[in-house]
Amino acid sequence: MSKINGKIAVFTVFLVLVVVYGYMQAPTNREVKIDSFLIQFENGTTEPEVKAILENYNMTLNYSIDCNSDNGGYKYYIKVDKDDMPDVVKDGLKKDKNWTDSGSPSFTKGDYVIYPVTEQAIHDKNFLEILKRHNIQVKTFVWCLVSYRDNSTRYDVLGKNCITEKDANRITNELEMNENVLIVMPEYICY
Template sequence: MSKISKEIAVFIVFLALVILLGLFANASADMKTPVDMKTPVDTKVPVDTKTPFQGKKVAGFFIEFEEGTTELEVKDILENYNMTVNTIDYNSDIMPSRYYMILDRDKTIDIEELVDEENLTGPIKKGNNYIITVTEQAIQDKNFLAILEKNNLPVKKSVYCYIRLEDESENGSIPQKDAYQIANELEKNEKVLTASPDTRVNHLLIEFEEGTTEPEVKSILEKYNTTMNTIEYDSNLQPERYYLVVDADKRMDVRNELGKVENWTDPIYHDIKKGNHYIITVTEQAIEDKNFLAVLEKNDLQVKNSVLCRIILGNESKNWIWESDERRIENELKMNEKVLTLLSCGSTGST
């Protein structure tokens, strides 16, 4: 067979295979279930609306109004939002009112050097202006107040209100998602500084001073009617905190000495005022430094190690309490001399 004849034969065989393959493909397609193109197909993953997270609700709102807002004005403002109010705790002591300033951008730049967490906190944008919190310490500092007066910076005091919603089941009134939307809308009101829902709190992390025993922890919590399930004593949920107890009048001197070495103090923790003393957190690296130990000896100070406890809140039927109840407990616990810090953590479930 000639070379040309062989090429023709190969081509014919190839063509036959292509035809057979095409016929097989069509037959396979005909065997498939026909698709109704008129019926829309939902390709989204279905949402389970019965999951605990989506079922969570809130009991009320914590709302901070600007200075001078009356109870009648508070009521009028709330009527513009989709909520059924049970009671209004006007000028509530559930959270202390704060001192603040409302400044435009130019003014915030002018006082930028004063923002140091000890006197002023960083600005938070509110409309075209900024809200700057003035600390309790600054309010008691005549020199600092003189600086504010010199710069014509008036200090105001907010009005704190707790809004309890109608709740027959005691499990919450409106869905948490809707509550956050309402809070965002509230903060757009010119008289509202901050707004947040009253959500569920699952547990507390409490730091007690060095040497506090488990029976003492239990006794302290019972004293303040803390609704709790269990106490996880000496918890390892957070790194150990090493600290110094410094007299208020010596605090800045000690601070200045410690500040000479970058890694002696922990920038995450701010000083905590307890009565006539301050709690200054120091690093583990510092307590192994001979120079640091020399500073302690010079100032007659000792390093202490806090005791961290995790308190599971609630009772036999639920493992949570409302944040409004937790805040009242927190306010009382912070007054106890053995309590250093307190942090609340929200619940991830509905029971």
């Protein structure tokens, strides 16, 4: 009886290994897909200008635009010339950590460093005094959601309401070359 149990145990382990190996070898159709972009535009960019900018790029599919989309994040920024950075920082720009948005790091666009700033900062006399001394204006980001989603219940149909990661990377790189586009953030869906 124990010989039979041993053979059954060995056979069971063998079957489990075969099944596990089969799953490991099976191709997966999990492909990263992008169904929208959250795009941050320069202060003052209007929806007609956004449409005109996007028309200059191959966005791959039809899309809808929702400008001033509430991204739940920061709204304000300052734009500091790279050459002026040492003086502005020395004058106290980074002195109060509540002025610049720690969750949104600064980034470079052309000859400028863009600093997302907090709501608190735009009401702080010391912060505003530093900006005044360096002739820097507080600006407001224009957020736009560019979406491929349609009204269907499925939003992951490649070529209908989402695009490949490769296309999204191309679009992101092309759009970020535009002087009015600050940041492009693809919205990923994975299956």
